[in-house]
Amino acid sequence: MVFHPPVQIVAKAGDAGKYKVGLPAWNMIMRGFMSGAYIAMGAGLATVTSTGVADFLGPGFAALVRGAVFPVGLIITILTGAELFTGDAMLAPMAAFIHKISWMQVLNLWVWVYIGNFIGSVVYAYIMAYGPYTSWDAAGAVTVNAFGMTALGIAKGKVSYVGGAAMWSLFLKAIGCNWLVNLAVLLGICADDAVGKFFGIWFPIMAFVSSGLEHSIANMMFIPAGIFVNGLLGPEHASYVANLSWVTMWTNNVILVTIGNIVGGLLFVGVIYWVAFRKEIAALK
Incomplete structure (x- = not known):
């Protein structure tokens, strides 16, 4: 396995970013669509495989199961050239x-x-909600299965951040998440072969998910899946979550998580590694 030294990893990260900002907008959206779906695939898999685990093996092991399978989304993203906001x-x-x-090019890519x-x-959240999370009879009546109830519970938790202390906790979780995600991106760059990239990406992503950190794009699957399931249950159902909506998705989670993810990726990885290696990078030119 070819392993690139740290200075070359940082230089390659800059080269990758330069390529990405040069893409036309339609291509950014298309590649972004693919990565959003891939991350959602990992989120859906994590939801299904962790269902019921805590009842028998405890919440820690359930978190480990979620973390062990979730990385499939970023692995596919990086190996197929899709675009993920948190990596960008x-x-x-x-x-x-x-x-x-220019920073306008950076913002253009991000948007x-x-x-x-x-x-x-x-x-993909819709596919999961109306597919694996539910069962349908011949008359068209729906039953939300155990996987769907897990999805609803996850979404409920993610819109439960209310108040200053809770929001600060959410913000810190978002920083920690994208710190790990972008370390995974750098480790994916450090190897040239698929196996090396796989393991480089897998461990940091497993760590962020198992630790209970917050990822804005993953939450764009977790919360909508819960919203779809919640709508199928209806307000008359005992498990219906009243404050789970497209509005609270943004106000109670995604907006602040997005900001925290930017801080985690830009400051704790981008700025720190640039400052640490800028003299060596200049010497490479």
Whole structure:
């Protein structure tokens, strides 16, 4: 396995960011759509495989199961060239530091990829909610199964951040999440072969999910899936969650998580690694 030294990893991250900001908007949206769906695939798998685990093995092991399977989304994203906003929160600024591209180009990439990620995540959330999370009889009556109830519970928890202390906790979880996600991106860059990339990506992503941190794009699947399931239950159902909506998705979670993810990727990985290796990077030119 070919292993690139740290300075080359940082330089390659800047090169990747420069390439990404040069894509046309339609391509950013398309690649963002793909990555949003891929991250949602990992989220859906994590929901299904962790269902019922806590009842027998405890909440820690259930968290480990979720973390063990969730990385499939970022692995597919990186190996197939899709675009993920949270990775671009580090890669695009790294390009600005190294190649002196404009910050308007960085923002342009972020906006279009974010939109694409959202669309892809919601589309796959709908597939899961009306597919594996439910059962339908011949008359068209729906029953939300155990997987769907797990999805509802996850979504309920993610819109439960109310008040200053809770929001601060959410913000910190978002920072920690994208710190790990972008370390996974760098480890994916450090290897040239698929196996090396797989393991480099897998461990940090497993760590963030198992630790209970918050990822804006993953939440664009977790929360909409819960919203769809909640709608199928209806307000007359005992498990119906009254404050679970498209509004609370943003106000109680995704907006602040997005900001925290930017801080985690841009500051704790992008800026720190640029400052640490800028002299060595200059020597490579």
